[in-house]
Amino acid sequence: EVQLVESGGGLVQPGGSLRLSCAASGFTFTTYWMHWVRQVPGKGLVWVSRINPDGSDTNYADFVRGRFTISRENAKNTVYLQMNSLRIEDTAVYYCVRRGDYGGVLDPWGRGTLVTVSS
Amino acid sequence: DIVLTQSPGPLSLSPGETATLSCRASQSIRNNYLAWYQQRPGQAPRLLIYDASSRATGIPDRFSGSGSGTDFTLTISRLEPEDFAVYFCQHYVTSTWTFGQGTKVEIK
Numbered sequence: 001e002v003q004l005v006e007s008g009g010g011l012v013q014p015g016g017s018l019r020l021s022c023a024a025s026g027f028t029f030t031t032y033w034m035h036w037v038r039q040v041p042g043k044g045l046v047w048v049s050r051i052n053p054d055g056s057d058t059n060y061a062d063f064v065r066g067r068f069t070i071s072r073e074n075a076k077n078t079v080y081l082q083m084n085s086l087r088i089e090d091t092a093v094y095y096c097v098r099r100g101d102y103g104g105v106l107d108p109w110g111r112g113t114l115v116t117v118s119s
Numbered sequence: 120d121i122v123l124t125q126s127p128g129p130l131s132l133s134p135g136e137t138a139t140l141s142c143r144a145s146q147s148i149r150n151n152y153l154a155w156y157q158q159r160p161g162q163a164p165r166l167l168i169y170d171a172s173s174r175a176t177g178i179p180d181r182f183s184g185s186g187s188g189t190d191f192t193l194t195i196s197r198l199e200p201e202d203f204a205v206y207f208c209q210h211y212v213t214s215t216w217t218f219g220q221g222t223k224v225e226i227k
Contacts, residue, residue: 037216102169105211
């Protein structure tokens with residue numbers, strides 16, 4: 001069974017940093033693109049970033065480019081999201097998602113980790 | 120960026136009825152690279168439909184997708200209690216993904 005388990009969320013002050021982790025299991029991690037998607041509770045889904053299987057190619061949404069960095073450690077089947085210069089509007093549940101087996105779909109999703117940026 | 124607009128607003132229906140959800144794109148979606156996801160309260164989204172009309176593994180056949188170009192539809196026949204949830208469309212045409220704002224299907 002494919003599992004994605006996020007960790008690292010919590011409360012941080014504006015301007016602070018946080019690193020999210022996503023531990024993957026149940027599939028060949030080294031062959032899949034991995035993504036981060038966020039959701040303000042009760043609101044819509046917003047794609048944040050993605051990384052290719054060997055970590056050499058990354059993409060970011062405009063609103064996080066230069067502040068967030070996605071990376072992966074294939075030996076540990078883990079993907080990370082380093083979040084710097086956090087803003088109040090970055091408050092959201094962050095989901096780790098695998099690229100699906102059908103084109104660019106996102107499937108499956110982790111349960112998410114809540115990041116709260118507040119003073 | 121491609122903007123996806125979903126309608127209607129909250130959809131109030133009874134179990135056993137049919138839900139028809141719309142997703143309109145601001146420009147044509149190449150190869151019908153459009154997906155639908157379901158999100159139940161307190162849960163992560165799950166993939167229902169890909170390539171506009173193909174059901175993902177394990178998805179009941181009461182869920183169907185259709186459409187092409189800029190107009191897409193998710194139809195849920197014979198609504199079951201577990202189908203009352205929020206549904207999002209998403210394109211995967213470019214290297215930055217966008218989602219629709221979601222449509223809530225609620226119990227009438």
